[in-house]
Amino acid sequence: MKNERMYNELIELLTTDSASGKEDAIAELLKGKLEELGFTVTQDNAGEAFGSTCGNVIGIREGELEGALLLSSHMDRVPNGLGIQPVERDGVLYSDGTTILAADDISGVCAILEGIRQATASGTPLPRLEVVFTVQEELCLGGAKVMDPSPLKSHIGYIFDSPGGVGRFINGAPGRYILKAEITGKPAHAGNAPEKGIDAAKTMADIISTLKQGRLDEISTSNFPHLEAGTGSANINVVCDHALIEGEARSRDLKKLLDYVEYFRAHCQKVADEHGAKVKVTTEENFLPFFISEDDPVLTIAKTACEKQGIPFQCAVLGGAFDGNIHNARGMATVGVATGYSKNHTTEEQLELESFFRSGDLCAALIETYAEGLARK
Numbered sequence: 001m002k003n004e005r006m007y008n009e010l011i012e013l014l015t016t017d018s019a020s021g022k023e024d025a026i027a028e029l030l031k032g033k034l035e036e037l038g039f040t041v042t043q044d045n046a047g048e049a050f051g052s053t054c055g056n057v058i059g060i061r062e063g064e065l066e067g068a069l070l071l072s073s074h075m076d077r078v079p080n081g082l083g084i085q086p087v088e089r090d091g092v093l094y095s096d097g098t099t100i101l102a103a104d105d106i107s108g109v110c111a112i113l114e115g116i117r118q119a120t121a122s123g124t125p126l127p128r129l130e131v132v133f134t135v136q137e138e139l140c141l142g143g144a145k146v147m148d149p150s151p152l153k154s155h156i157g158y159i160f161d162s163p164g165g166v167g168r169f170i171n172g173a174p175g176r177y178i179l180k181a182e183i184t185g186k187p188a189h190a191g192n193a194p195e196k197g198i199d200a201a202k203t204m205a206d207i208i209s210t211l212k213q214g215r216l217d218e219i220s221t222s223n224f225p226h227l228e229a230g231t232g233s234a235n236i237n238v239v240c241d242h243a244l245i246e247g248e249a250r251s252r253d254l255k256k257l258l259d260y261v262e263y264f265r266a267h268c269q270k271v272a273d274e275h276g277a278k279v280k281v282t283t284e285e286n287f288l289p290f291f292i293s294e295d296d297p298v299l300t301i302a303k304t305a306c307e308k309q310g311i312p313f314q315c316a317v318l319g320g321a322f323d324g325n326i327h328n329a330r331g332m333a334t335v336g337v338a339t340g341y342s343k344n345h346t347t348e349e350q351l352e353l354e355s356f357f358r359s360g361d362l363c364a365a366l367i368e369t370y371a372e373g374l375a376r377k
Contacts, residue, residue, distance in 0.1 A: 002357065003357040004215065006110055006111075006356070008103050009110050009113065010093075010106065010107065010351075012029075013109060013315060013319075014101065014102050014103075014106050015084055015085070015172055016029060016097065017081075018076060018077055018102070019076060020077070020078075020135070020137075020138050020142075021050055021054070021075060022052065022054070022056040022076075022137045023075040023076050023135045025371050026075045026133075027055075027057050027135075030031070033212050034059035037061070037117065039060060039061070039129075040059050040060050040061070041059045043055045043059070044148065046136075046143045047135060050136055052135070052136075052333060053144055053308075054135050055084055055131060056133065057075070058131070058132055059130070060129070061116075061131075062128050063125070064126060065374040065375060066144075066377075067126045068128040068129075068153040068155070069110020069127050069129055069130065069153040069366075070130045070154035070157025070332065071122070071130070071154065071158055072116070072132040072134065072157060072159050072327075072334075073109045073112060073133060073134075073158065073160045073161050074108075074110070074133065074135070074138070075105075075133050075135055076139075077100065077102040077104070077106075077138065077275070078104075078138050080099050080347070081102045082212060084102055085099075088164075088353070091319075091352070091353050092352055092353065093351040094348075094351075099347060100344070100345065100349050101341070101344075103339070104161070104341055104344035104345065104352070105161045107339040107356050107359070108160030108359075109160070110356075111160045111360045111362075111363050114360030114361075114364070115361075116129065116131070118361065118364035119364045119368055121365040122368065124313060124368065126368075126371050127364075127374055128154075128272070128372055130151075130153070130154050130157075132147070136321055138190065141323055143192065144325075145326055146337075147156055148331055149261055149332075151303070156301070156334065157298075157333070157334040157362070158302075158335060158337050159327070159332065159334055159335070160359065160363065161335065161337075162337055162339070163342050164316070164342070165338060165352065166355040166359045166362055167306050167311040167312065167313050167338070168315075168316055168337075168338060169299060170297060170324065170336030170337075170338075170343075171292040171293075171315045172292065172295070173252065173289065173318040173320065173321045173322065174250040174251050174253055174319065174320075175285075175286075175287055176249070176250045176286040176287055177248065177250075177260075177261050177283055177285055177286060177323060178247075178248055178284040178286055179245075179247055179249060179261065179264050179282075180281070180282045181207065181245040181246075181280070181281050182242075182279065182280045183203050183204055183207075183243040183268075183272060183277050183278070184200060184241060184278040184279070185198035185199055185201075186276075186277075187238050187240075188239045190236070190237045190239055193302045197238075197241070198275060199275070200241055200242050200243035200277065201229035201240040201322035202266075203272055203275040204243035204244075206230055206274075207245060207267065208227065209244065210271065212263070212267075215297035218255055219256070220250065220256050220257070220260065221250050222249040222260060224245055224246065226244070226245070226246035227246075229242070230242060230243075233335060236369065238313070245268070246265035248265065248286070249261060250319070252317065257289065265281045265283070268281050271301075276298070287321055287325040287326060287329070288325060288329045289325070290324065290325060290328035290333060292328070293319070296333055297373075298333040298335055299315065299335060301354050301373065305362060306362065306368050308365050308369065309361055309365050311358060311361055311362060337362070338355070339355065339356055340356040340358075353363055
């Protein structure tokens with residue numbers, strides 16, 4: 001059955017332009033919506049870290065019960081998300097094919113708002129509700145990463161930001177390191193004395209061709225799509241003296257991730273030494289992996305909430321990451337919640353409306369199930 005309130009709000013927010021670093025219009029709408037629901041709303045200065053004006057929107061509603069629950073999703077979207085024109089066909093929402101749909105993550109925003117409306121309208125005692133709508137999630141979880149977590153009291157939370165049908169919870173995701181190798185060779189005249197040079201491009205090619213990459217094991221990957229080489233000029237008669245390799249490594253096992261980082265460093269150094277080149281390797285922790293077992297309270301609550309709604313419960317792990325990686329690294333058990341979208345980040349993105357509507361009901365059930373556990377205590 002169509003939830004007109006959810007549907008109309010979805011269309012309103014999908015057709016409000018937003019992008020990473022340009023979330024202001026969405027943020028202003030959401031601040032007003034949270035205030036109407038009785039939340040005290042603030043906006044931090046997270047955008048300043050990225051040279052933009054928009055910060056995370058943080059809403060707090062004090063409850064009648066001891067305890068706090070986090071509900072979160074993100075306001076930004078990947079490129080090609082301006083001027084969206086939603087089209088509904090046979091219970092599925094699409095864009096008109098020229099843009100993304102931005103159900104990732106506007107559907108999550110709407111599920112949270114609907115769940116709060118249902119839970120507060122029920123009149124039952126509730127815990128403190130903490131809502132965080134983040135900026136620049138699509139750019140390496142930026143808003144969550146720079147956010148000051150001190151206003152939050154929650155120990156568990158639900159991040160409404162995941163593809164798949166309603167009832168799918170994400171309980172694991174990989175960590176990620178950014179890896180870079182800058183190779184310095186020696187220039188020489190390519191025609192008169194190439195043997196006096198050290199070819200940085202050849203060194204780079206040998207590093208890449210012998211590097212373990214791609215699917216490393218069932219939970220680990222690496223990828224190096226950014227390669228550069230050149231002499232700093234348009235001349236092709238000079239032996240290349242500079243090259244760059246840039247990519248990433250991911251794993252759901254922190255030890256495996258760190259082992260690969262060290263392997264990358266050692267491999268680059270070994271090949272550079274063989275060529276007589278110099279190499280500078282830099283590594284940067286982007287986010288850490290997490291895994292939450294199904295007997296953790298954040299998932300037992302989720303399972304009970306699904307049973308109440310007659311929704312099949314399912315756990316899954318991702319190859320990508322989301323704001324839950326940041327919260328889990330800070331000690332708050334958070335899982336991803338699916339809201340019915342698929343093929344996100346493409347012009348074929350779609351939202352299965354029945355799952356979307358039920359995700360709002362599920363959000364309410366999560367709040368109420370958590371509250372019931374607090375009341376029993």
